[in-house]
Amino acid sequence: MALRLLSRSMSLHMHSMQLNATRRLINSYDFSRPALTPVPWSLAHNRLLHVRITDQEAGLQTKREANRNQNPFREEVFEEPTTEAPKQRHKFRPENKLKEKIPKKVHDFGDPDTFGDTKISDTQDPGDVEEDEFISNPTRRSKKLQAVEYARQIKDLMKANRLNEAIAVLEQRMLREDRVKPDKYIYNLLISGCAKAGYTRKAFALYTKMRQRGLQVTGGTYTSLFNACANAPSLGDGLAKAQILRENMLEKGYEPNVKNYNAMIKAYGRCGDVDTAYMLADEMVERRMELNADTFNFLLQACASNSEHGFRHALLTWHKMLQSGISPDYYSFNAILRCARDCGFGDLDSMREVIQQIAPAATGKKPVLQLEEGEKDNLPSTSASATSLPAQIEVSTTSNELELPNLLLPQPHLGSLVALEDVTRPHERFLLLGGLTGFLEHMKQHKITPDIETFTTMLEVIPPTNAAEKQLLSFVRKIGLKADVDFFNILIKKRSMRFDYENAREVLSMIRTAGLRPDIVTYGVLALGCRTQEEARELLQQMQVAGIKMNMPILGAMLRQGCANKSFGYINEIIQLSLEEGIKPNESFLRHLHNFHRGCARAIDARHPSTKTVVFKKGHSKFCDKYRLYYEELGLAGLKLEDAIAKVKERPYEKYKVPPVEGMEPLKHEHLKRKTKPRKYIKKIKIDELQDDPPREPLKRIE
Numbered sequence: 001m002a003l004r005l006l007s008r009s010m011s012l013h014m015h016s017m018q019l020n021a022t023r024r025l026i027n028s029y030d031f032s033r034p035a036l037t038p039v040p041w042s043l044a045h046n047r048l049l050h051v052r053i054t055d056q057e058a059g060l061q062t063k064r065e066a067n068r069n070q071n072p073f074r075e076e077v078f079e080e081p082t083t084e085a086p087k088q089r090h091k092f093r094p095e096n097k098l099k100e101k102i103p104k105k106v107h108d109f110g111d112p113d114t115f116g117d118t119k120i121s122d123t124q125d126p127g128d129v130e131e132d133e134f135i136s137n138p139t140r141r142s143k144k145l146q147a148v149e150y151a152r153q154i155k156d157l158m159k160a161n162r163l164n165e166a167i168a169v170l171e172q173r174m175l176r177e178d179r180v181k182p183d184k185y186i187y188n189l190l191i192s193g194c195a196k197a198g199y200t201r202k203a204f205a206l207y208t209k210m211r212q213r214g215l216q217v218t219g220g221t222y223t224s225l226f227n228a229c230a231n232a233p234s235l236g237d238g239l240a241k242a243q244i245l246r247e248n249m250l251e252k253g254y255e256p257n258v259k260n261y262n263a264m265i266k267a268y269g270r271c272g273d274v275d276t277a278y279m280l281a282d283e284m285v286e287r288r289m290e291l292n293a294d295t296f297n298f299l300l301q302a303c304a305s306n307s308e309h310g311f312r313h314a315l316l317t318w319h320k321m322l323q324s325g326i327s328p329d330y331y332s333f334n335a336i337l338r339c340a341r342d343c344g345f346g347d348l349d350s351m352r353e354v355i356q357q358i359a360p361a362a363t364g365k366k367p368v369l370q371l372e373e374g375e376k377d378n379l380p381s382t383s384a385s386a387t388s389l390p391a392q393i394e395v396s397t398t399s400n401e402l403e404l405p406n407l408l409l410p411q412p413h414l415g416s417l418v419a420l421e422d423v424t425r426p427h428e429r430f431l432l433l434g435g436l437t438g439f440l441e442h443m444k445q446h447k448i449t450p451d452i453e454t455f456t457t458m459l460e461v462i463p464p465t466n467a468a469e470k471q472l473l474s475f476v477r478k479i480g481l482k483a484d485v486d487f488f489n490i491l492i493k494k495r496s497m498r499f500d501y502e503n504a505r506e507v508l509s510m511i512r513t514a515g516l517r518p519d520i521v522t523y524g525v526l527a528l529g530c531r532t533q534e535e536a537r538e539l540l541q542q543m544q545v546a547g548i549k550m551n552m553p554i555l556g557a558m559l560r561q562g563c564a565n566k567s568f569g570y571i572n573e574i575i576q577l578s579l580e581e582g583i584k585p586n587e588s589f590l591r592h593l594h595n596f597h598r599g600c601a602r603a604i605d606a607r608h609p610s611t612k613t614v615v616f617k618k619g620h621s622k623f624c625d626k627y628r629l630y631y632e633e634l635g636l637a638g639l640k641l642e643d644a645i646a647k648v649k650e651r652p653y654e655k656y657k658v659p660p661v662e663g664m665e666p667l668k669h670e671h672l673k674r675k676t677k678p679r680k681y682i683k684k685i686k687i688d689e690l691q692d693d694p695p696r697e698p699l700k701r702i703e
Helices: 002-028 041-049 060-070 126-136 147-159 163-177 184-197 200-212 219-230 235-251 258-270 274-286 293-304 310-323 330-342 348-358 389-398 426-431 435-445 452-459 466-479 485-497 501-513 520-529 533-546 552-565 568-581 587-605 614-634 641-648 670-676
Strands: 076-078 105-107
Touching (some): 147 163, 163 184, 184 200, 184 219, 200 235, 235 258, 274 293, 293 330, 310 330, 330 426, 330 452, 426 435, 435 466, 452 466, 485 501, 501 520, 520 533, 533 552, 533 568, 552 568, 552 587, 568 587, 568 614
């Protein structure tokens, strides 16, 4: 009962409070305003009870902004999404639903407990994302091909000697226009092409791109890269890159195969590191790998790069190959010819040990000379200690009774060899290999037919006589080989070096008879025989008629003759030609000028009688003025000889930066240039009518 009375009194009190509030609203209402729609009592009642006061009205927002940067426990801040005006709907498009924007999470790295400034992100690499977006949006005018079709285009361009265009298929067509990811086959194909042409730096640049793309590096890739080092224009650059590549291969734990080892031996051997080449061959033996003919051929090429001891090492390698049961091939005979041409056998005692090692049965026998009674009177008295080999070799080329030594046979013999002291020239070393007849017979036993490149190299190692050259020409015509202009250029050079200039000019008519055209090398070797100023002018006129431009090797050959004959007018004209044609001098040209200038100064200081003539004084004065002006024109005034050479020295890669003519690039590998020259038969050349050697004085008996 008491509770009912209390609730009734409370309800009457609340009703009176509501009436009083209503009277206050009516009294405060402005009747001048327009009338509004009456609001229900319940809504007005709720609006009065729930009054909202914002933080900004209360002054809390300003305090919060001021204290935000001073909060030490703050780790993350959420950016408030900015409200944008809704875009106008297109009348032809369906209504797009508004997407809710998720606030981005911004990391704060101002905490002192955070080390470094690296932002940790679980997202994908931005470079990969950019590449995927680039590839997924091809250009409008591009038409993607299959990988086989791209590879076919690259192969066709490399066969046509258009390596730059083949590289452009990858770098321009695939990556920029079609936006196609290349595979490892495309890269291996281009690296192999660059290696064959000698584009060493480009081959390694492609290898770097290949690794950056995460493509697998195979054994063929390493083989091509080592071949690029072997064909490098600069031996030092090739050797440095080969060492880096080998270290990289060992760091990755890659086990090289036989082809990789052969390519490494080839690279180190051609670049002059013979010790490493043989060490790799020993490593193959330790790993029980089979040494094939290519391995020994590359070792012989390594011997050819050692000018001091290469011939001796080549003989040991040759017989090691025979002991292994491997028959020499075409490349083996060509390599041994290069060793005989370019290399010596070093220490005489070491050479004797090599001969005893490869021919133990022959060294125990004393050579017996089988001569007729009439020929014995023309020979000097011989003994074991006072016999010179060159005299015996000269007689052996003219007499059939003397037996030439042959150190290439499985059972080598010394023949009529007496001493080794004076064997220093190429043709003397070639006679130790059986001479021209014995060498060709040995090739015939192994069923190998020599080509014109073999005879070109053989032409440089035969004795310097017209008879030996006629014999070689007869062999070329008998086999039926086509000769190129390089063969005749070597013949001209060989005759010019022994001062037989008339017979050297005779070769020019042989070239025309064979149906070939002389090239710039032909005129370069003919310049070796221009002893006078008139002969030089005649040669220059022939070059102008043939449309061949002057170069520095030709001027250098003429300068050499002018310095040898002490012709001041000849030398001044050569210097003037160099300035007019804008031909940059090389090292040998500057050395010849410097040595001639210094020789004249020394002769004047020594008061030589030839320097006191009026002709010498006048010519020397003009030469000194010309020499000084030449150095000033080249910007070499005041420099020493070595500094001037270093300034004008040609860089091996500079000449290949010239833009290609008609799409053809200059080949960096010299061996490939020979394959592009035309070859003709020499049947029309009348070899029997060629001039013979001048009569030699008979050898007198030494009493």
